[in-house]
Amino acid sequence: MTPLQQTFDLCRARVENALDAVLPDPALLPRRLHEAMRYAVLGPGKRLRPLLVYQGGQVFGINDERLDPPACAVELIHAYSLVHDDLPAMDDDDLRRGRPTCHRAYDEATAILVGDALQTLAFRLIAAAETPEPQQRLAMIETLAAACGSRGMAGGQAMDLAAAGQRINVAELEDMHIHKTGALILASLRLGALCATHTERASLASLERYGRCIGLAFQVQDDILDVTGTSALTGKSSGADARREKSTYPGLMGLAEARRFATELRDEAVESLAPFGDRADTLRALADYIVERDH
Template identity: 75%
Template sequence: MNPLTDALTEGQQRVEAALQHALPDPALTPVTLHEAMRYAVLGGGKRLRPFLVYQAGALFGETGSALDAPACAVELVHAYSLVHDDLPAMDDDDLRRGQPTCHRAYDEATAILVGDALQALAFRLIAGAEVPDIASRLAMIETLSQAIGSRGMVGGQAMDLGAVGERLDAAELEDMHIHKTGALILASLRLGSLCTGLGGAAAREQLDRYGRCIGLAFQVQDDILDVSGDPATLGKVSGADARRDKPSYPGLLGLAEAKRFAMELRDEAISALDGFGAEADTMRALANYIVEREH
């Protein structure tokens, strides 16, 4: 058995159960909106961000139900971002995880409202999280809001849209992806640690460095898979970046150099965990998985 695979499966099952409970009953009015919310969230996925919440919490001694609210929140935000990214005004995708995208399965207006509702639900869950004190809950709200706003995920998406047809240098491309993809990954780790009220500034900085590295490595590998991945495995059409004339790491660096850069980021992420012991082994294995995955 693969310990990382087992841990990922356990994390997926845990957050799936929590999401099932957190999402509105599809029989409640407005029925179509609630059905579409569940369609967008419960259609599979790696559940990487909730997994990071659970792992960061465990690193500081918290493994209980206090982690479920932030784990669900980051996945709801991630799902909302995918629904909106897939819209015709954004990336205009027809497939997500091998299934019709939300606006294809329903309609564009419903998809927009799904994203809005998922984001609102995420903050409702964070506001009710089981944390040591109110200060920790406020810190979690601030962490998530900063990560997904104009200086985080949404800002990164704006930068991505503005970069179509442009030639970005390495620093500009990295800055875009640190916002678009990396900010929510980093926030997932911070939310898990905030649930505990433990861990000093030095330990949290190590965790931040790990998060920044795996967040960028994740995007580099996504760019690589868009060039060389199997559409049947990816669950979506490959080659989208080139067709849309979007900047990517293989386009900027070449495929071989992009792969080398991903490996450098993996190595830096692993070294960031040097101050932790065997309890961080799963997170070290995750850094390897991020650059070796095929979907």
């Protein structure tokens, strides 16, 4: 097992235990909603965004206990976004993380309410955290809200829906994914860093550069896997982008060029970590993983 895999496993176990504790008990009313919330969040997943929260804080010397609330919050936001993205009015997907999507396992109305409830729970966790200081928590709430809204994830999804069936160029595709996928990945790193009492501006800028690069690289690799991957490996329907006539990096650039672009983004991400020395070794390994993964 590689050091990165060990770190992933420790992060996954930690954040899943924390999520299990903060998600409502399915025995409490409304039982079906609470059961569906847990189904959407606690199923199999990489937990990439919580890992970024932990690592974004650890490069500034923050311990895991202080990072638990934002790590949980960002995973709740991510889970909510997947539930809503899969809805019939959006991507109309039947499979997510190797299981039926939330609206297939339950029903469409319940899935909408699951997303709503997960989003509000995420902000509640940060607001109610005992540490860091109130001013830092306000900055974290602002960061997460911006990443979720019309200039972030929701806006990116709107751009994605508007582009379906149309031929857009690479610059427009990049702008869409900076909002849809990259905003929350960048916010995850920022949330970890904001737990630090004092953050050097130059170092934070370097961390943000890393986040922008891996956020885009993650989406490029997702587009590649939609062409080259299988449902058994990716846990979702292969070829879905082509069926929906969506513009993708392989479609616009060709598969070989898309792979080269992902590698360039990885290299730039790794270069940006120089100010952190060996404290950022996990983030360096993560950049490699993002462009080499098969799921």
